[in-house]
Amino acid sequence: MSRLERNWQYAEQYPTETDAMVRARRLSLELGIEPVSRSVAAQLGGLVAATGARTICEIGTGVGVSGLALLRYAPEATLTSIEIESEHLRQARTVFSEAGVANARLRLIEGDAGQVLPRLNLEAYDLVVIDADPEHLLSYVEHALQIVRPGGTIAVPGAFAHGRVTDPAARDIIAQHLRDLLTTVGDSPAIAPVLSPAGDGLLMLTRLQV
């Protein structure tokens, strides 16, 4: 194992999670739903804590691992989370309930993000997390830039597409979309981009107040 791999593995194993997060992660893996990794969960929770985010929107609830991380350090925050699979949402409701998250802090929307995002209020969210349907990522980022407030952040776990983005031989559409996105935001005067190697890559785009 190389030094960089050791560092990555150490960072992945470092975060401690609540019992509810551990249970949700186990359930997610049992159901074949890929949750955010431990270090990505920690970075999302840390981002909320650092920025004081109160209004959070997420695409891809899964069974709620990322949702629990987003709400972990922010008792005042509310989470709007969009999920296309009713069974995933049903499991997520149980996960949030067993974790003691009050219903008033949650708006769980069953539907296709492509249909739901245009209905959300403009500039209403401090943080938008996109963790679903990578084929439509570029469109989701465009919508997210509309609903996030100036100074707010869009977070994209899975930014390396299971390592394909960094593999020059990988030419599939999702890897290409992600490379296009990384190039576009890297040059944008309106966005501060940060690419973390946590998990499978975590891209964080802060909408500048220009």
Ligand SMILES: C[S@@+](CC[C@H](N)C(=O)[O-])C[C@H]1O[C@@H](n2cnc3c(N)ncnc32)[C@H](O)[C@@H]1O
């Ligand atoms: C990678 S999993 C999300 C994991 C979750 N963020 C977590 O960490 O626990 C992606 C989820 O997005 C959902 N999904 C896929 N396509 C979608 C779409 N078009 N709109 C909304 N949700 C979608 C899937 O059903 C799946 O539950």
